[in-house]
Structures are given as C-alpha cells and as structure tokens.
Amino acid sequence: MKDSSAPEKLPVHVGLIMDGNGRWAKKRRMPRSFGHNAGMNAMIKLAEHAQSLGVKYLTVYTLSTENLSRPKEELEALFGLFRSYFSKNVKKLYKQNAAVKIVGDLSPLPDDVVKLLKDGESGSPVGAEFTLIFAINYGSRPEILRAVNLAVERGEKVDEKSFGALLFTSGVPDPDLIIRTGGEIRLSNFLTYQAAYAELYFTDVLFPDFDGKEFDKAIADYAKRDRRFGKV
Ligand code: FPP
Secondary structure (H helix, E strand, O other): OOOOOOOOOOOOEEEEEOOOHHHHHHHOOOOHHHHHHHHHHHHHHHHHHHHHHOOOEEEEEEEEOHHHHOOHHHHHHHHHHHHHHHHHHHHHHHHOOEEEEEEOOOOOOOHHHHHHHHHHHHOOOOOOOEEEEEEEEEOHHHHHHHHHHHHHHOOOOOOHHHHHOOOOOOOOOOOOEEEEOOOOOOOOOOOOOOOOOOEEEEOOOOHHHOOHHHHHHHHHHHHHOOOOOOOO
8 A cells, every 4th residue: 555645756677686684783783694584674664665655566685695605504594584474574575566586697596595486476366566586596687697598599589678678577567766785885796787777875884773753754755856867
C-alpha cells in the first residue's frame, strides 16, 4: 500500500550499497557476522519502507564478486543469512505483493543456497507491485563481459536495447538513485552500466543504522535534483 505522505518526485528504482556492517559490529566489539545480521534486519525494514513509499524496484548489493574472497568464516555467516532469509522472510514479502529477483553469477555458491535463491525468485507473485533485487556475487564488469560474450556467441551486433536484454538486470529499468552508506564515495562495480544517469547519494551512516528516516533523507535529496539527462 502506497503511503499518502510519499514525496512527489520518487525514484522508480533505487540501488543500495549496504556498506559499514563490519565497522558497526567492530564498534560494539562484536564479530563482523553480527554486523551482517543487523544489516539484514535493516534491509528487511527498508524494503518494506521503500515499497510503502511507492518505489518499484530496490536493488541491494548483498555480495560483490570481490567479496567472495573474504574469509571463509564471514562468507559462511553470509550464506547462513541467505538460508534464513530465503527460507523464512521471503514468504512475508510475497504476502505484501512483492517479488524477488537475483542478479549475479550464482555458480560458486553452495548448491543448497543456489536452490533457495532460485526458488525465491520463481515463487514470487506475478505482476507484483514491488521487486526486491538481490545482487549476489555481482560485479558490473563480469556482467558486461558475459553479455558481450553472449552477443559474440550469437553472432549478433547489439544496440542499447538488445545489450540491456543480455544483462542480469534485463527487464528492470535503470536505477534513478543509488545510495551508498558507510562513508565511501564510489560505486565499487555496482550497476555501473545501468547507472549512466543515476543520481548518487552518499552518507557516512553505517548500514545497520540506515533506517526509514535516513532513506527519506536520500529521497528528499533526490527530489531536489534537476535531472536533465544531458539536455538543457
Ligand atoms: C559491506 O559491509 C556489506 C556486505 C559485504 C554484505 C551486505 C549484506 C547484508 C546487509 C546482509 C544481507 C543479507 C540478506 C539475506 C539480505 P562491510 O562488511 O564491508 O562493512 P565494513 O566496510 O564496515 O567492513
């Protein structure tokens, strides 16, 4: 259900780089996995909030291709969160008329996790009003190279439309706004092709503390921007 207090100029698609879980945990003298767990809870609330505002797509950078080289213990903790989210929480999302989509190369992930992720996607309601997109083992460069190789294999010349259809994000409109928490000012291989005209918003807030109010600040900032798409 759309909240009647929603701002007028609302992004259709928001990308979210959820950075700062490790530092949030460190401040509390807790292991990094504690921060990721808090990050997951923050993400669940934010997805509900974004949907209530009328945002149509939220892409969350859950695991980058580079993150796959993190210590085994940390990766196992993240896979544990995927297991718990995709076997329990995802059903609540469906009930709220929201769908799940996965972007990224799932092949190096444990088989049971891949199955849960794929079931999460295929069990989604058709024609949902909101889609939560998980970028998992995702990186823009591998995504672009994969699309180029697919086009080469098919002997096809591509244009923007046909190339877009070869990306993991096929069928999803380009992000209007990308938010990065945790103080770094870069995109880190996240939706770089799709973000050609995205507005960027950076905040020092560590991801587990990034709540609905912080999200609203980003949306209000976005609403003030003059998006000319290269025109005058
Ligand atoms: C970056 O922060 C965050 C990640 C690599 C993982 C993000 C994952 C979640 C929020 C959990 C989501 C889980 C599900 C199932 C949706 P960092 O750890 O690099 O933080 P740091 O820069 O402070 O070390």
